[in-house]
Amino acid sequence: xxxxxxxxxxxxxNESRGIANTVKELTQIAKGLTDDYxxxxxxxxxxxxxxxIIDRIAEEDSRVKVEHLKRNTKFGGALKRxxxxxxxxxxxxxxxxxxxxxxxxxxxxxxxxxxxIVTAFSRVKKGETLKRIIMSRVYxxxxxxxxxxxxxxxxxxxxxxxxxxxxxxxxxxxSPFVDVEIFIRVLKRNFVIKQCPVIFKHRQEGKSYISRPxxxxxxxxDMLRFRCQKSL
Numbered sequence: 001x002x003x004x005x006x007x008x009x010x011x012x013x014n015e016s017r018g019i020a021n022t023v024k025e026l027t028q029i030a031k032g033l034t035d036d037y038x039x040x041x042x043x044x045x046x047x048x049x050x051x052x053i054i055d056r057i058a059e060e061d062s063r064v065k066v067e068h069l070k071r072n073t074k075f076g077g078a079l080k081r082x083x084x085x086x087x088x089x090x091x092x093x094x095x096x097x098x099x100x101x102x103x104x105x106x107x108x109x110x111x112x113x114x115x116x117i118v119t120a121f122s123r124v125k126k127g128e129t130l131k132r133i134i135m136s137r138v139y140x141x142x143x144x145x146x147x148x149x150x151x152x153x154x155x156x157x158x159x160x161x162x163x164x165x166x167x168x169x170x171x172x173x174x175s176p177f178v179d180v181e182i183f184i185r186v187l188k189r190n191f192v193i194k195q196c197p198v199i200f201k202h203r204q205e206g207k208s209y210i211s212r213p214x215x216x217x218x219x220x221x222d223m224l225r226f227r228c229q230k231s232l
Contacts, residue, residue, distance in 0.1 A: 005036035007163070011078035012041055012096040014047040016138035022098045023057055023064060029102045030063075033109070034194050042067040043095075044078035074215045076178035076222070080171050086163060095157030099200040108160050108196045115181075116191040118160040121152035124195035135216075143180050146227060149187070152195055154180050165191050172225060175218035181226055 008026055012019060017046045023039060030037040041054045043066065058064040067081045083091065090112070094100060100120070108118045112122055136153070143154050155176050165186050182192065 004034065005088035006030065006038075007080035007088040008037065009079065009086055009091055009093045010039070010041045010096050011044055011075055011082060011093075012046065012050055012054070013044040013072060013075070013078070014046045014048045015096045016046075016052055016053055018097055020053055020057065021052055022034075022096055023054070025059070025098055026094075027063075030103060032102060035087065038063050038086070040065045040082045041221050042066065042078035042082035042085075043069060043070035044075065045069050051189045067193065071080060074212075075176045076171075076217045076218075080096040080174075083161075084167060088165055091161040091163050091166075093159045093161070097157075097230055098204045099203070100158045100198055101201070104158065105195075108158070108198075111181070111194045111196055112160060112162070116162045117166050117186060117193045118196050119151060119153075119193060120156045120158040120196050120198045120200075122156070124201050131197040135227055137208040139219075142223070146223070147180065149180070149183055151183055151193070153186045154183065157200065158198065160232070166190070172229070173222040175215060175222045176216055177219045177222035177226065184226075207209045231232065 008030060010026075015022070023041070026039055030039065033104070040062065043051045043054065053156060054066050056066070058066045067085055068076075069078055069081060079093065082093075090109075092105065104120070108120065111118045126134070140152070140154060143151070145147055159179075168187055171178055171181055171185075186193065
């Protein structure tokens with residue numbers, strides 16, 4: 001698929017050590033894909049210098065757009081804000097440490113013909129702690145059991161959406177569960193999802209906050225809330 005326009009959406013929290021390099025690398029990738037692109041960074045209430053860094057970048061490059069959330073929403077709120085701001089035909093979401101390269105993006109875009117979402121899963125498991133492995137497996141099992149999905153990695157850090165799928169969609173989750181909510185809502189509307197194996201790169205700067213107790217608790221609460229709403 002040759003995209004005519006792309007919005008890159010990056011939720012960010014306390015990434016002062018690496019966000020400038022991420023935007024620089026992503027800009028080069030974007031230029032190799034289309035002349036019509038934007039990079040949207042949704043700052044999820046960062047407490048370090050991340051917000052000031054991306055503001056300076058946006059002042060120098062009009063294609064970089066910034067959304068600041070007043071408080072940390074534990075990922076989901078930032079992703080929703082970025083998706084809402086996106087104006088291009090295709091939306092590419094990636095984690096703020098940019099765990100994929102241009103080859104992964106091009107391969108995934110080629111799968112977008114005939115489907116509405118391409119979501120990545122890890123071809124190779126590496127560099128993960130036992131805690132992260134157990135949490136991921138338990139979480140993905142619960143999602144498959146409770147919601148009857150066959151997504152291999154619901155919270156992977158790389159997804160491509162056709163923007164049309166978000167028309168009239170009202171997302172309620174503010175935690176990482178928002179990924180699952182999107183999948184369930186699009187499947188209910190008979191949109192098509194394809195899965196793409198990639199090799200995620202090791203994080204070079206900063207750290208992941210996905211396993212913080214507060215994030216885990218918020219995810220569980222969103223899961224229960226959505227499950228109850230869905231059953232009504």
